[in-house]
Amino acid sequence: xxxxxxxxxxxxxxxxxxxxxxxxxxxxxxxxxxxxxxxxxxxxxxxxxxxxxxxxxxxxxxxxxxxxxxxxxxxxxxxxxxxxxxxxxxxxxxxxxxxxxxxxxxxxxxxxxxxxxxxxxxxxxxxxxxxxxxxxxxxxxxxxxxxxxxxxxxxxxxxxxxxxxxxxxxxxxxxxxxxxxxxxxxxxxxxxxxxxxxxxxxxxxxxxxxxxxxx
Numbered sequence: 001x002x003x004x005x006x007x008x009x010x011x012x013x014x015x016x017x018x019x020x021x022x023x024x025x026x027x028x029x030x031x032x033x034x035x036x037x038x039x040x041x042x043x044x045x046x047x048x049x050x051x052x053x054x055x056x057x058x059x060x061x062x063x064x065x066x067x068x069x070x071x072x073x074x075x076x077x078x079x080x081x082x083x084x085x086x087x088x089x090x091x092x093x094x095x096x097x098x099x100x101x102x103x104x105x106x107x108x109x110x111x112x113x114x115x116x117x118x119x120x121x122x123x124x125x126x127x128x129x130x131x132x133x134x135x136x137x138x139x140x141x142x143x144x145x146x147x148x149x150x151x152x153x154x155x156x157x158x159x160x161x162x163x164x165x166x167x168x169x170x171x172x173x174x175x176x177x178x179x180x181x182x183x184x185x186x187x188x189x190x191x192x193x194x195x196x197x198x199x200x201x202x203x204x205x206x207x208x209x210x211x212x213x214x215x
Contacts, residue, residue, distance in 0.1 A: 004178040008185035016182065020175045027167040034160040036099055041153045048146040055139055062136065065129035073126065081126060087111070087134070091141075101156045103149040106141040110134065 006012045070078055090109045095102040 002174050002177070003181050004174060006178065006182070008182040008189075010186065013179065013182045013186065016175055016179050020172065020179060023167055023172050023175060027164060027172065030160055030164045030167065033099060034157060034164055037101070037153055037157045037160060040098060041150065041157060044146060044150050044153065048143065048150060051139065051143050051146060055136065055143060058132070058136055058139075062129050062132045065125045065132065069126035069129060078126070089137075098149075098153075099156075101152050103152060104145060106145055108137060108141055110137075 004016075006016070073081070088111045090111070092107045092109075094105045094107070096105060097103075
């Protein structure tokens with residue numbers, strides 16, 4: 001709590017009262033934004049958890065197929081088979097605005113063949129693994145979207161939380177304390193002025209009474 005360094009005048013008092021109302025409105029809006037962001041964040045976290053668990057199970061099957069292929073094929077044959085792929089990936093990124101937070105959206109388009117080798121001398125497990133992996137790629141991109149979105153939302157929640165706390169625990173109390181201080185000073189000044197006027201009035205009345213008795 002602190003008194004702002006301003007002159008205790010009526011003009012400053014009116015200005016500070018307006019600032020208090022503005023700060024209170026801003027505080028409410030920021031709290032609503034923080035709560036909305038938290039709701040979005042928690043929903044996203046649940047979706048991310050579900051997607052990750054699903055992907056981990058499916059990726060385990062892919063890795064198992066790769067291990068089978070590696071057990072059957074020689075390292076050089078496996079490397080040659082993987083290098084023979086003509087598949088290409090075009091990845092584009094766009095963003096959408098969620099409560100002033102820019103969320104990435106990925107889009108992928110495959111071209112060519114993921115399997116550019118003949119099956120002679122290779123394991124069918126390799127073909128199966130590569131096919132599964134390509135099918136899983138959209139889910140992997142979606143998981144990347146979710147995790148990046150969660151990171152962006154978490155950053156914005158923290159920024160908004162700090163702003164809410166600054167308004168709630170510092171700015172608004174300081175403004176209110178300053179308003180009370182200036183109000184007290186103005187009331188004190190008004191009382192002093194009233195006392196001075198009454199004193200002057202009493203002196204004038206005393207002189208008038210004294211003048212009347214000397215006639």
